[in-house]
Amino acid sequence: MKNGEWLEHLKDSIPATISGDRLSIYTIALEAWRRGLKVSFYEFKFRKKVVVRYSISDEVKEVKFAYSTGPAVSNEARRISSSKTKTKEYLESAGVPVPKGQKFIHKGNEEIIEYAGDNLDFPIVLKPTGGKMGRGVIANIRDKEELKDALIHVREKLGISNVILEEFIPGEEYRIYVLNGEVIGAMNRLPANVVGDGVNSLRKLIRIKNAEREQIPSVRGRSIKIDSEVKRNIKNYGYNLTSVPQKGERILLRKNSNISTGGDPVDATDILDEKVKEAAIKAAEAVPGLVECGVDLIVDERDGTGKVIELNTSVGLAGHLFPLEGKSRDIPSALMDYYFPGTKRITKDLYFDFIKVTEMLKAGNVHEIIMPVLPQEEIIKKSLVVTGELGKTGFMNFVGRRARYFNLDGFIEMRRDKTALIVLAGTAENIRGFQEMLTTDPPRRARMDDIREGEWQGVLETGFKVIQTVESETVAPKQKEAVAVVDERRVQKLKKTNTALKKINADLEKEKARLKKENEDLQSSKSWKVTRPLRWLSKKVAGRKS
Numbered sequence: 001m002k003n004g005e006w007l008e009h010l011k012d013s014i015p016a017t018i019s020g021d022r023l024s025i026y027t028i029a030l031e032a033w034r035r036g037l038k039v040s041f042y043e044f045k046f047r048k049k050v051v052v053r054y055s056i057s058d059e060v061k062e063v064k065f066a067y068s069t070g071p072a073v074s075n076e077a078r079r080i081s082s083s084k085t086k087t088k089e090y091l092e093s094a095g096v097p098v099p100k101g102q103k104f105i106h107k108g109n110e111e112i113i114e115y116a117g118d119n120l121d122f123p124i125v126l127k128p129t130g131g132k133m134g135r136g137v138i139a140n141i142r143d144k145e146e147l148k149d150a151l152i153h154v155r156e157k158l159g160i161s162n163v164i165l166e167e168f169i170p171g172e173e174y175r176i177y178v179l180n181g182e183v184i185g186a187m188n189r190l191p192a193n194v195v196g197d198g199v200n201s202l203r204k205l206i207r208i209k210n211a212e213r214e215q216i217p218s219v220r221g222r223s224i225k226i227d228s229e230v231k232r233n234i235k236n237y238g239y240n241l242t243s244v245p246q247k248g249e250r251i252l253l254r255k256n257s258n259i260s261t262g263g264d265p266v267d268a269t270d271i272l273d274e275k276v277k278e279a280a281i282k283a284a285e286a287v288p289g290l291v292e293c294g295v296d297l298i299v300d301e302r303d304g305t306g307k308v309i310e311l312n313t314s315v316g317l318a319g320h321l322f323p324l325e326g327k328s329r330d331i332p333s334a335l336m337d338y339y340f341p342g343t344k345r346i347t348k349d350l351y352f353d354f355i356k357v358t359e360m361l362k363a364g365n366v367h368e369i370i371m372p373v374l375p376q377e378e379i380i381k382k383s384l385v386v387t388g389e390l391g392k393t394g395f396m397n398f399v400g401r402r403a404r405y406f407n408l409d410g411f412i413e414m415r416r417d418k419t420a421l422i423v424l425a426g427t428a429e430n431i432r433g434f435q436e437m438l439t440t441d442p443p444r445r446a447r448m449d450d451i452r453e454g455e456w457q458g459v460l461e462t463g464f465k466v467i468q469t470v471e472s473e474t475v476a477p478k479q480k481e482a483v484a485v486v487d488e489r490r491v492q493k494l495k496k497t498n499t500a501l502k503k504i505n506a507d508l509e510k511e512k513a514r515l516k517k518e519n520e521d522l523q524s525s526k527s528w529k530v531t532r533p534l535r536w537l538s539k540k541v542a543g544r545k546s
Contacts, residue, residue: 007328009034009348010321012459017355019220020260024068024317025054026354029371031332032056033352035343036376042368043361052358056339063339067314070339072180074289081287081311084164085129094286096279097307099298101166103129109151113144116165123168126150128160136160138229139255140168153228166309171301173257173309174268176280177320177331179292180338183277185320185329186269192224192253192262196245202234203241206253213262218322224262229254265319267326273299276306283308292335347379350409350425352462372462375407377427381456384422384435388449395420396466398443403464406430406437410456411465423456 010027018026033039037056044053055064063070069078080086085103092098102119104112116124122143128136136158138150154160176186194205203226210223224230226241230253234240237251245251257263280295287293294315297306320329336343357369392414399412399422408426415421424431435451442448 005327006322007330009345010328013348013351014217015351015353015355016220019217020222020318021067021316022354022358023217023321024315025052025065027317027321028065028068028332028335029054029056029354030351031336031345032340033371033374034345034347034350035336035340036346036374037336037340037343038373039371040368041357041361041371043364050362050364052361056336058340058343068317068335069292069313069315070335072289072291072338073293073313077287077289077291077293078313081290081293081313083129084127084310087287087311090286091283091308091311094282096283096286097305099125099166099169099307099309101125101164103162103164105129105162109148109155112151112163112165113147116147117144120165120167125166125168126154127164127166128154129162129164136163137256137258169298169300169307169309171299173296173298174272174276174306175319176272176277176295176297177293177315177317177329178280178284178295179331179334181281181285183269183280184331184334185267186272186277186280187319187323187326188266188268189257189259189319190264190266191255191257192230193264194224194245194251194253196247196249196251198244198247201242201244202239202251205245205251216322216324218265218318219259219324222260222262224253259316259319265323267320267323267329269327269329273304273306275304279306279308283311287311292338346374346376347425349379349381349459350374350462351459372407375427377429379425380428380431381410381423381425381460382431383454383456384424384438385452385454386420386422386448386450387418387452389447390414390418390420391446393468395443395446396468398446399438400464400466402434402437406434408434408464409460409462411460411467413467423458423460425456425460 013030014023014026029039029041037058039054039056041052041054043050045051053064053066055062057063065071080090088098100120102115104115116122123140124147125137125139126141126147127138136154138154141147141150151163154163172188174186174188177184194202194209196205200208206224206226213219213223214221231241233253233255234243234251237245239245239251254261254263259265276297276299280297283295283297284290284293290311290313292313292315294312295308296310296312297308299306317331320331322328333345352371360366360369396412396414399420403410403412403422403424406426407430408424410423410425412423413421424434438448439451
């Protein structure tokens with residue numbers, strides 16, 4: 001799998017636990033925080049669930065975000081965009097090209113099939129009137145028999161009764177991000193696929209592809225699941241899961257191209273025709289108040305026109321930020337330029353623990369978390385290697401307290417050779433103050449013989465940490481990564497075990513409730529009442545024997 005050209009300031013700043021939807025929130029908040037803006041996370045109750053919302057502010061205004069969407073998008077725009085039928089009405093009124101089709105509200109399958117035969121040419125597309133993430137969308141339906149099977153799947157198995165039938169547009173599908181009348185990024189989303197190597201079976205190729213996807217933030221946690229649709233598409237190639245495709249042969253496993261179902265994001269901003277970009281801008285402008293949105297369209301290979309199929313207000317940014325091929329598009333930066341013009345990124349070398357923030361909010365321990373605002377001065381990084389008779393815990397804790405006093409980020413780590421590595425990030429003045437304190441007012445029980453200064457190249461998590469683990473100075477970075485992977489696997493294994501135990505406990509509770517009900521039913525039955533004297537007599541006899 002080939003990775004794209006990712007943004008330099010996001011490298012090493014995305015923890016392995018952040019992916020998918022959370023990546024959009026985190027990267028926007030991170031960009032704002034790195035510009036010295038105030039970032040606040042708070043809990044928000046939505047449909048009996050606690051979700052995390054966040055606000056960004058300077059000294060003049062506060063901007064509240066929901067997911068990746070700011071307040072410039074009106075509630076009316078959200079309402080229209082959430083309905084495929086309403087969206088289509090607005091697009092058609094504005095003269096935006098859309099696929100020909102019809103919606104069906106409370107209609108029978110036979111009526112829908114009859115309409116398709118009389119009014120549309122196969123292949124066609126079946127989709128829900130609402131919904132998102134490609135759920136219930138089946139494309140390239142080739143005949144009435146396939147349409148019948150698709151209707152049964154969508155309406156009966158998925159429980160989606162109201163649907164739309166549309167003509168199938170042959171061509172490539174794109175997601176185009178539009179902000180304030182400008183295309184910021186465009187990506188082609190390939191359907192879930194694998195490429196044969198002439199050695200491995202399709203089942204093994206899918207497993208390999210899923211392992212590779214776990215290393216890429218935009219598709220991490222969004223594996224290709226082997227379901228009935230995947231098996232059906234494999235069968236269309238004349239293969240099954242044990243078949244070995246030829247080397248270089250690409251097998252499309254799904255017909256829809258959603259990343260959530262295994263699709264591949266590929267950047268296409270620089271190669272997309274300007275007329276197609278203009279169609280996307282026109283589509284966004286067709287809905288009042290739709291300042292920022294994702295436009296889904298297909299470039300018709302017959303005439304090159306872009307035909308819009310959907311508008312999205314809650315846009316996932318992951319595919320634009322971490323494409324599998326092509327350049328990253330810095331949408332978080334564009335959003336900050338729009339909402340807070342004139343602000344600039346102060347640093348690219350610090351990040352914060354977003355998962356810890358969200359877990360604290362969802363646990364109900366706190367209701368709001370305000371990130372410490374970065375100083376407007378330049379932030380520099382420095383390393384100090386201290387030798388001498390340092391002891392261990394006392395010296396490390398002393399350094400930790402003093403670093404926090406000077407508002408410094410970084411860590412201290414005691415190494416096997418008994419030297420201490422101190423890494424600092426902060427303003428030049430604060431680092432200078434810390435160093436003066438360390439040399440003029442050292443801890444009483446430590447003797448420092450030498451302090452060697454150097455630069456630090458890595459990215460640091462905000463806050464100052466005292467690392468108690470002893471680690472060899474000669475440990476290679478890849479070995480450290482391996483340890484981190486093992487630790488992460490242990491965490492995931494524990495989570496799975498915890499989930500399994502919860503399920504077992506729930507099953508036991510159900511069984512307990514069932515037995516309780518059976519007991520109550522038995523005690524209220526006639527047979528129980530009739531045999532009451534016999535039960536009393538048997539207890540008496542048992543008592544005499546004892």
